[in-house]
Amino acid sequence: MVLAACGQAIGSTAFPSPPARTTSASQETPAIPSVSVPTPGSLAPLVESVKGAVVNVEVQAREPVAARGQLRLPPGWAEQFGLPELPQGNARGPVQQGLGSGFIIDAKGLVLTNNHVVENAERVRVKLDDGRAFDARVLGRDPLTDVAVLQLEDAPGELPFVKLGDSDAMRVGDFVLAIGNPFGLASSVSSGIVSARARDIHAGPYDEFLQTDAAINPGNSGGPLFNLKGEVIGMNTAIVREATGIGFAVPSNLIHTLLPRLEKEGAVRRGWLGLAAQDLTPDLARALGLNVEKGAVIADLNPGGPGARAGLQDNDVITQVDDTPIVSAGNLTRAVGLMRPDTQVDVHVLREGKPRELKVTLGTRPAQRGEPAVPTREEDSAPAKGRLGMRLADDPEGQGVRVVQVEPGSPADRAELPPGTLLIQVGEQKVASAREAAEALRSAKPGSMLLLRIQPPGSDVPLLRALPVPS
CATH class of the missing domain: 2.30.42.10 (PDZ domain)
Structure with missing residues (x-):
């Protein structure tokens, strides 16, 4: 990367010196008292209070390659279950170096970062802002939300840390601050606003990103997005490469929900109704004889799945699950996916124009394309x-x-x-x-x-x- 000088700095214009004045011992120029003028709107105090908990994540990874003699999946099964369809040969591919960001969330060295930063990692090394460095192990990761949890090895119990805030409280236009490791430039700070909420960028079924115009670049992945209280309200995750000022962060409330499962179980087991749904459109509502405008229409049921066993039927329109209103198929997927398997939920539907309520015991969401197989428990x-x-x-x-x-x-x-x-x-x-x-x-x-x-x-x-x- 080539760096160039930026030219003339703001406020550096040179003015001619005033003519020299002569003074006598009895007529000295009075001294001008020194005044400390605070910088209006400075983010420096906020940066100083949180940057110690922001870390660089260095990864050595290898793409997995099937070991010689290893059992292989039949054609099509690797893709269907999200398992690698790999060639025979060496057990591991070449070593690849990766850089990302992260942040410490407790004094004992629990670190949050992106799944794509540490996926396939053989060694993870975490460097702090004060120069200290620790090896880390991956406690858990979730490809569908791109969240991973690390634990620093042999770390003291008095590390600087930051807290997760309430991402639902953020409004479009609220100021935010990003700190990370873009292009290896440690502890880089940028600021901006929340540009949008609940963005679906078609990265996965649980997309509900915060959008920001704070500068985010390669290497910022896994780094924190702060509110002005110094709380983490998002994890910087994705950018639009063809655009400037469009970045996306995983909301902190979603991370907070997943954290106990990732820390203790290493993966996220998600609730599953066993059905395919689509958005209720005005035309579909008319064809179904309904006076509602929002909901999720059941397009197909898995035979023997949780929904079918509980009595759900094709063309039922799901309008609510427990206390959560359902306004779209994506909303249904996210709501159920945040629930634990084996949970009994009340599913409110409209069937032939009449409201019904069914109790459904959720199953475990099977692995989908691109993710590892998830056992029932x-x-x-x-x-x-x-x-x-x-x-x-x-x-x-x-x-x-x-x-x-x-x-x-x-x-x-x-x-x-x-x-x-x-x-x-x-x-x-x-x-x-x-x-x-x-x-x-x-x-x-x-x-x-x-x-x-x-x-x-x-x-x-x-x-x-x-x-x-x-x-």
């Missing part, structure tokens, strides 16, 4: 993965439960259960979800041979498999 997947060497997930099309990962040499591998296998029955129990399957597998007697009914990937013919259960 950690305790469900652990026995299957650790003891039997496989990981399960609900089928994205609602067909039941799929085997999505298999460890080479494991009991699942020996039982010929390749990734993509549809699991129909475990012992004498038919299973319709990853949760049911994991419970059935967990209850299997150690040392026994468990009979499974499966449907291999790419086949419509059910087969039997014998799964050895370790002692």
